[in-house]
Amino acid sequence: MNILIDDVSVTYQPKTPFQYHALKNISTEFRTGKFYGIVGQTGSGKSTLVQLLNGLILPTTGTVKIDDLELKRRTKYKMIHEVRKYIGIVFQFPEHQLFEETVLKDVMFGPMNMGVSEKDAQTRALHYLNELHVDPALYEKSPFDLSGGQMRKVALAGILAMEPKVLILDEPTAGLDPSSHKETMELFKRLREELKLTIILVTHDMNDVFEYSDEVRILEAGRIVESGPTEDILTDQKLLERYSLNLPDVVRLSHDLIRKGHTIDKIPKSIDEFIVEWRLRDA
Amino acid sequence: MLSSMILGRYIPGDSVIHKMDPRSKIIMTVLFMAIVFMANNTLTYAALILFVLFVLALAKLNPIFVIKGLKIVFVLLIFTFLMHLFLTKGGTVLIDAGWFTIESEGIVRGVFIGTRLVMLVVITTIMTLTTSPISLTDAIEKMAHPLKKIKVPVHEIAMMMSISLRFIPTLMDETDKIIKAQSSRGSTFMTGKVKDRIKALLPIIIPLFVSAFQRAEDMAIAMEVRGYTGGEGRTSFRVLKWTFKDTLGIIFVILFGVLVWWLRT
Ligand SMILES: Nc1ncnc2c1ncn2[C@@H]1O[C@H](COP(=O)(O)OP(=O)(O)OP(=O)(O)O)[C@@H](O)[C@H]1O
Ligand SMILES: [Mg+2]
Numbered sequence: 001m002n003i004l005i006d007d008v009s010v011t012y013q014p015k016t017p018f019q020y021h022a023l024k025n026i027s028t029e030f031r032t033g034k035f036y037g038i039v040g041q042t043g044s045g046k047s048t049l050v051q052l053l054n055g056l057i058l059p060t061t062g063t064v065k066i067d068d069l070e071l072k073r074r075t076k077y078k079m080i081h082e083v084r085k086y087i088g089i090v091f092q093f094p095e096h097q098l099f100e101e102t103v104l105k106d107v108m109f110g111p112m113n114m115g116v117s118e119k120d121a122q123t124r125a126l127h128y129l130n131e132l133h134v135d136p137a138l139y140e141k142s143p144f145d146l147s148g149g150q151m152r153k154v155a156l157a158g159i160l161a162m163e164p165k166v167l168i169l170d171e172p173t174a175g176l177d178p179s180s181h182k183e184t185m186e187l188f189k190r191l192r193e194e195l196k197l198t199i200i201l202v203t204h205d206m207n208d209v210f211e212y213s214d215e216v217r218i219l220e221a222g223r224i225v226e227s228g229p230t231e232d233i234l235t236d237q238k239l240l241e242r243y244s245l246n247l248p249d250v251v252r253l254s255h256d257l258i259r260k261g262h263t264i265d266k267i268p269k270s271i272d273e274f275i276v277e278w279r280l281r282d283a
Numbered sequence: 284m285l286s287s288m289i290l291g292r293y294i295p296g297d298s299v300i301h302k303m304d305p306r307s308k309i310i311m312t313v314l315f316m317a318i319v320f321m322a323n324n325t326l327t328y329a330a331l332i333l334f335v336l337f338v339l340a341l342a343k344l345n346p347i348f349v350i351k352g353l354k355i356v357f358v359l360l361i362f363t364f365l366m367h368l369f370l371t372k373g374g375t376v377l378i379d380a381g382w383f384t385i386e387s388e389g390i391v392r393g394v395f396i397g398t399r400l401v402m403l404v405v406i407t408t409i410m411t412l413t414t415s416p417i418s419l420t421d422a423i424e425k426m427a428h429p430l431k432k433i434k435v436p437v438h439e440i441a442m443m444m445s446i447s448l449r450f451i452p453t454l455m456d457e458t459d460k461i462i463k464a465q466s467s468r469g470s471t472f473m474t475g476k477v478k479d480r481i482k483a484l485l486p487i488i489i490p491l492f493v494s495a496f497q498r499a500e501d502m503a504i505a506m507e508v509r510g511y512t513g514g515e516g517r518t519s520f521r522v523l524k525w526t527f528k529d530t531l532g533i534i535f536v537i538l539f540g541v542l543v544w545w546l547r548t
Binding site: 015017051054056077081084085088089091096097098109110113114144156159162198 | 294348352460474
C-alpha cells in the first residue's frame, strides 16, 4: 500500500486559548515494503503524523490517501474503519491495551472487530503468538498475570493478527532493557521480510534508525524539514546538528577513524557489525 | 468534543485575578453568590452582568470563549427557562392555547432565573479558570483548619482532594491513549447499537482501571517511603500570601453587595 500525504495540516483544539498547530502543510509519501524512520525533537509532531495514517486524527486541511482510500476532515467512520484493516499502530507501552480474560481472546479481539470469523481469528492468534515465541502454556492465562515483556509480546501479536499491510511503531522500545530492545527490533526486521510489511518507526534512537530504516523523515515544529535515504541523511553531521539530532554511534566512530587516516569504504549499519568487520580486517 | 469543555479547568495566566490569594477568591465567590440571590429586578440583574463582565476583563478572559466552553450548562439553562415560561402565572396572558398559557410574568421570571444561573456558573468558572487546583485545595485546607477541633480529618480530606485533582489530567490522557489503541484494533464504540456500544466500553474501562490501581499503588508506596504519616507538623511548600489587593477585592465585592441591596425592590 502506498500512502500519500497531500498538504496536510493538523490543529489541536482550534479556536481556544489551547489552540496548537501540530502539523503545518505536510506533504510526503510512504511506499510499499520500505522501512521508514521518523525522527525529530520532542513535540515536533511525530505522533500526530503517524496517527493521521489510520484515522485516529483527521486532517484539519489536506488529504491522506492510502491507495484509493481517502482520509479528510469529514471522512465517515466507515471509511476510517476500512483504513484500520490495513494500517496497524503499536503505541508506546502497548501492554496497556490488554483487557480480555485470556491471552488468546485478547489477540483475537482485533481480527474479530474487522469481521474475521471466530475460527479464523483463533488460527491467526495461535500463529502470531507462536511467531513471537509466546509460551503456549500462557494462552489460557489472564494477560494481567504475565511479565511486562510477555505482555508486550501479546499486545504486539494482537496487532499482527489483524494482518496489517503497514505497521506503524511509535517508540515501541521505550522502557525496555538493552537485550529486549535488540530482540524487539530484530523481530520487526524479521516480520517485515516475512510478511512484506511497510514499517514506519517513530523513535529518538538514531542507532535504530540507521541500522534498520531505508529512508528518513525529519520533523521540526510541525514541518518535514528533511526526507531521503537513511545513509545520506544520518551521515551528515552538519545537517543533523541543525535539528539538534545526534549522529548514530557507528557513524561517529567511523568518521573519527577516517579523520585519523583509516579507510572505511562503507559505514557498517551498527556497532556490532562494525566490530565484526574490524576484527576481520585485522585477521 | 471534550477538548472545548472548560468546567473545572485551569488556564495559567498573569492577570490580577490569577495573582490573588485563593482564599480571597473563594470568599469573594461565596459573597458574590449571596449577592446573586438578592437581585430581584432588571436594574440589579443588569448590575450583576456588568460586574461579571468586569471581572472577566480583569482576569483577561474572553467572554465568548467562556460562554462556548459552558455549552453543556446551557441545556440546563434552556430547561429552566421553559419551566418558568409555562409554569409561572401572573401578569398579562400573552398566549392562550387552551391547555396551556404563557403569561408575561413567566417570561420575566424565566429570564431572571436564567441570568441568575449563568452568573453563578460563570463566576465559579472564573475562579477555577484562574486558580490552580492545588492552590484551591491548599486554601480549603487552611480555611477549614478550625474544624480540626471537632475531629474533622481536614488534612486528609484536602490531601485526597489534591491527589484526585492531580490525577484528573493524567487519567484523561490515559483514557485518550487507550481509546486510540483500541480504535486501532477496530473497536467501534462510536457507532452501532446501544448494546454493542456498551460492550465496546469494556476494552477501555478495564485497562483504565488496571492502570489507575497501579498508579494508586505506586503513589502510596512513594508516599510511604518518603515518610508520609499524615498532616501532623507538616509545613507547606507553597505558602499562601494574603496581600492588600485581596483585602481590597473583598471590600469591593461587599460594596457591590451594598449597591445591589440598595437597588433591589
Ligand atoms: N490533544 C492535544 N491538544 C493540544 N495540543 C496537543 C495535543 N496533542 C499533542 N499536542 C501538541 O502537539 C505537539 C506535537 O505533539 P506530538 O505528540 O505529535 O509530538 P511528538 O513529536 O510525538 O513528541 P514526542 O517525541 O515527545 O513523542 C506537541 O507540542 C503537543 O504539545
Ligand atoms: Mg510522540
